[in-house]
Amino acid sequence: MANSAQSEQNFIGIDLCEPILRAAIVSGDGSVIERREAPLDRERVVQQVVQVVASLRDRAANVTTVGVAIPGLVNRFTDRVLASTELPATVREDLHSELMKATGLRFELENDANAAAYGEYKVGAGRGSRDMFYMSIGNGIGGAIIFDGKLWAGASGLAGEVGHITIDTEGIECICGNxxxxxxxxxxxxxxxxxxxxxxxxxxSSLSRLAFNKEFTADDIAQEAKNDDDFSLMMIERTGKYIGTGVASVINLLNIECIVLGGGVMDAGELILEPIIQEAKRRAFQPCFEATRIVAATLGKDASAVGAALLARDAA
Ligand SMILES: [Zn+2]
Incomplete structure (x- = not known):
């Protein structure tokens, strides 16, 4: 009976990553009932969240809990946002209590990579595995570890910062100081x-189609690679090798059964996944590598919102 009662409950998940606020109402079994998205208004985050929650509650009843994926550091015990490069300090300070006060609903805050990891683990590419490592490769590189169904926080909530593994000791300076x-x-x-x-x-390289476009993006490079532009293919392949080198370290360290790769850079599909797997195979300890499934994420841009909703469900 407990399960059928839970399946009638619905949960809202909201992803506050700039530039778009993405929200979804998710049923107890993890399927998305309805989505909303809008340009994120950094200065009016509370009002924006309150509005989107109201609009989603019009579409499905029985919502008592909302999960919010935060681009930054969240202390899950105190529900405080400790640091975020994207949310202004005035928004961060009392976000949790202000949202509860404004809606009368329960809110669960979580780091966005952790939320995406949880979504992939429960209803995406990691479904069926017991332990999973998630890596998000986009404007930054984040990661999360799930052991036995639970996000592993580490000593101070920072576990999984795979983007700050050293790949090139002679490399350029990172925002982290390394x-x-x-x-x-x-x-x-x-x-x-x-x-x-x-x-x-x-x-x-000026033969590359990219050379005609001074202001190109990583998406443009992936697109040109798909159009067989040699230079772009080489850039994607080399990027895959770097990521694969990081993946090999994760495999050696954790001997983990499943590694899910998400984020915008993975939109290059097989063109990047294949060199990642090959490089991980070349560098990882072979028996560890053979025990690991390396797969692309499947939830796409929904991952953090869906994961946040499912974290809200499971925290209940
Ligand atoms: Zn770094």
Whole structure:
């Protein structure tokens, strides 16, 4: 009876990653009933969340809990947002209590990569595994570890910062203060930086279609790679090798059964997944590698909102 009662409950998940606020109402079994999205208004986050919650509650009844995925550090015990480069301090301070006060609903806050990991684990690419590592490769590189169904927080809530594994000891400085982190070569802005630098110094690269477009993005590089542009294919393959090097370290460290790769950079599909797997195979301890399933995420842009909703469900 407990299960059927839970299946009648619905849960709202909201992802506050700039530039878009994404929200979904999710049933007890994890399927998305309805979505909303709007440009995130950093200065009016509370009002925006209150509005989207009201509009989703018009579409499905029985909502008592809302999960919010935060681009930043969240202390799950105190529900405080400790740090976020994207949310202004005035929004962060009392976000949790203000949302509860304004809606009368219960709110669960979680870091966005952790929320996405939980979504993939429960209803996405990681479904069926007991333990899972999640890596999100987009504007930054984040990660999360799930052991036995639970997000593993580490000593201070920072476990899984795979983007700051050192890949190149001679590399450029990272926002974290270290040099040569995985993020400094494989995040979307750094793929563009590497491509731009090569195009600037290598005249044969001017044959690349990208050279005609001064302001290109990592998506453009992936698109040109899909159109068989040799230079773009090489950039994607090398990026895959960097990520695969990081994945090999994760495999050696955790001997984990499943690694799910998500985030915008993975939109390049097989073109990037294949070199990641090959490089991980080349570098990881073979018996560990053979025990690991490396797969692309399946929830796409829904991952953090759906995961946040499911965290809200399971925290109940
Ligand atoms: Zn770093």
């Amino acid at each position: 040099t040569g982190c995985l993020e400094t070569v494989a995040s979307a802005p750094n793929i563009v930086r590497r491509a731009q630098e090569r195009l600037d110094r290598d005249s044969t």
